[in-house]
Amino acid sequence: MKVLTIDIGGTFIKYALINEVMDISNNGKVPTPVTSREDLIETIGKIYDEYKDVDGIAISMPGIIDSENGYCAMGGALKYNDDFYLRHTLYKRCPVPIHIENDAKCAAMAEAAVGSLKDVKDGFVLIFGTMIGGAMIKDHKLHKGKHFSAGEVSYITTSHNGLPTFENVWGNRCGTPYLCRLYADKKNIDVHDVDGIKVFHDINKGDEEAIQCLQQFTKEIAVQLFNIQTILDPEKIAIGGGISVQPVFLEYIKNNLKEMYASCPYDVPQAQVVTCKFFNDANLYGALQCFLLDEKEKALIV
Template sequence: MKVLTVDIGGTFIKYAYMNEDMIILDRGSAETPKSGREELVEAIGVLYDKMPEVDGIAISMPGIIDAENGYCVMGGALRYNDDFYFRHSLYQRCPVKIHIENDAKCAAMAEAAKGSLKDVKDGFVIIIGTMIGGGYIKDHKLHRGKHFSAGEVSYINTIRDGDPEYETVWGNRCSTPALCKMYADKKQIPESQVDGVRFFEAVHQGDEDAKKCLELFTKEIAVQIFNLQNVLDPERFAIGGGISAQPVFIEYIRENLKKLYCTCPYRVPQAEVVCCKFQNDANLIGALQCFMTEEVLEEKVS
C-alpha cells in the first residue's frame, strides 16, 4: 500500500509518499494557501497528481477534528477551515480513502506506536510550535474526548486578574514565536531578527537575557505539566516541536518541575518528561499510523 501523508501547517505543507511500513519513499514541502479552503484542497490535489500510485491519503492538520466524519470543527491556525467537511471536499478531487486527524494527536500516535511512549499505558504529548498542541494516550489508544478536543492544551486559559496585557490562552503564551518575541523585546530588537535557532545560539553563548527568557518560558510549561499530571496522571510526558531538539530546553522544564514539587505542600505524583523521538516527522508518521489503525478496524468489522 502506498499512502500520501500530508502535514498541513500554518506556513508550510509537508508531505511524504510512504508505504504501510512507514518507510518514506519521497518527500517535500509547499507553501500553505492563505486564501481559503478551496485552494488548500487543490494544493493537496496537486501533490496527489504527482505521485505514481496512491492508495490513500493521511492528513495531519491544525484544529479540532472529528476524524470519524472527516469534519473540521475549528481550523486552529487556519480559520478558513472552521465548520468544514474537509474529507468530503478533498475526495471530490482525490477519489481514494482519506483520513484526517489533528496534528498534535498524530504526533501522539507516532510516539505511542514507535516512539517515546511505546512502553507506557498512559502518556501525554505536548508539541510546541506556532501554538501548542497536545495529545492524550489512554490505555495505549488515542483519547479524543466527547467533543474531539481531549489534549487541546493550547486553549487552556491562563488569565490573571488586574493584568490586561497578560495573554489569556496558553498556546499564545508558550509558542515558539512567543519565546522569540520575549527575547526580542528584552533586547529591544525587531522580532524579525530572532528565530528559534538564533535564540538557542544566544542561550549556548551564555546570553543572560536569553537564559532569563528560557527560564520564564519553561516555568510556564512546567506549571501546566504539573497541573496535567495531577488531573490525568499519565506515566510520561513527551515534548515535541522544533525547539524540543535542544537538550537545554528539556533540562529547563525538568528543573522548573523540580522547584514546583519542592514547594508543593502535598505529596503528589511527579511528571516524567522526555523528548519526542520523531521530531519534525512525528505528524507525518502519526497521520499514517492513524490511517493504518482505521484500516485494521474496518477489516475487523468487515
Template structure:
C-alpha cells in the same frame, strides 16, 4: 500498501508517500494556500495526482491544525486556517481523490507517532506537548489516542492562565508559552524586531551565555513545568513527551526538569512526580503520526467510506 501522508501547516504543506512499514518513497513540500478552502482542495488533489503517477496510492493520511472530527472527516475549527471552519474536508477531497482518506489534528498525529513507534510506545498512558506557533497536546489512554466528546482532548493551548474575568487572547496558555512567544519575549527585551529572532538564534544566545536569553528560558520552562504539574495531577500519565522544533535543544528539557523538581520540592503534599522526555520525532512527527492514524483506522475497520459510497452526497446530480 502505499499511503500519501500530508502535514498541512500554516505556511507549508509537507508530504511524503510512505509504505505501511514507514519507509519514505518520496517527499516534498509546497506553500499552504492562504485564501480559500477551494485552493487547499486543489493543492491536495494535485499532490495526489502527482504521487499517483509515480506510485499506486492506496490511501491518504492528513495531519492538519484545528479541532478535527476524524470519524466524519469534519473540521470543527480550522485553527491557523480559519477558512476550514465548519467544513467536511474529507467529503470534498473524495471528488478528486478516490481512495481511503484519514484525517487528524496535527498535534494528535505527533502524539500517535510517539505512542506507536516513539518515546511513549512502552507506556500505557502518555501525554505529549508540541511547541510551535501555539502549543499542541494529546493524551494516549490505555495505548489509544483519546479524543474526548468534542474532539478537543489535549488542546492545552486554550487553558486560561489569566485571572481576569474577561481574559484576552493573550491570556490563554498557547499564546503565552509557545516557541513564538518565547522568541518574541527575548526580542522585546533586546529591543530587536521580532522577525530577527527565531528558535535557532534564541538558543544560540542561551549557549553563548546571554543572561537575558537564560532568564527568558527559565521563565518559559517554569510556565511549562506548572502546566505539566497540573496535568500530571489531573490525568496521572506515565510519561510526558516534549516535541516541536525547540525540543531538540537539551537545555530546554533540562530547564523544564529543573523547574519541575523545584515545584515538587516546595509542594506541601505528596503527589506523583511527572517523568519528562524528548519526543523521538521532530520535523517528521506529523507525517509519521498521520500514517499511524491511517493504519489504526484500517485495523479498526473505521472510515469504510469510499469515493463511490459518498458520490451522491458530494457531487451534484
C-alpha cells in the same frame, strides 16, 4: 502500501511517502496557504499530482477534528478551516482513501505505537509549534473525548481573572512564536527578524538575555505540566515539535519542574518528561498510524 502523508502546519505543509513499515521517502514542504480553504485544497492537490499511485492520503492538521466524518469543527491556527468537511471536498480533487486527524493526536499515535510512549498505558503528548498541540493516551489508545478535543491544551486560560482572551490562552503564551516575541522585546528588535533558530543559536552560545527568555518560557510550560500531571496522572509526558530537538529546551523544563516539586507542600506524583522519538516528524508518522488503523477497522466492518 504507500501513503501520501501530509502534516499541515501554521507555516509549512510537510509531506512524505511512508509505507506500512514506516519507511519514509520523497520528503518535501511547501508554504501553508493563509488565504482560504480552496487554496489549501489545491496545494494538497498539487502534491498529490506528483504521487498519483499512492494507496491513500493521511493528514495531520491543527484544530478540533471529527476524524470519523472527515470534519474540521475548528481550525485552530488556520481559522478558514472552521466548520469544514475537508475530506469530502479534498476527495473531489484527490480520489483516494483519505483520513484526517488532529496534529497532536497524530503525534501521540506515533509515540504510542512505536515511539517514546510505546508500552505506556497512560501518557500525554505536547507538541510545541505555532500553538501547542496536546493529546492523551489512555489504556494504550488515543482518547478523543466527547467533542474530539481531549488534550487540547492550547485553550487553557493562564489569566488570574479566568477570561480566555487571545493573549492569555496557553497556546498563544507558550507556542514557539511567544518565545520569539520574548526575545525580540528583550533585544528591542522587530519580531519579524527573529525565529526559533536565531533564539536557540544565542541560547546555546550563552547569550544571557536569550537564556532569560528561555527561563521565563519554560517556567510557564512547567506550571502546566505540573497541572496536567496532577489532573491526569500519566506515566510519561512526551515533548515534541521543532524546538524539542534542542536539548537545552527539555533541560530547562525539567529544572523548572524540579523547583516546583521541591517547593510543593504536598507529596504529589512527579511528571516524567521525555522527548518524542520522532521529534518534528511525529505528526507524519502518526498520521500514517491513524490511516492504517482506520483502514483496518473498515476491513473488519466489511
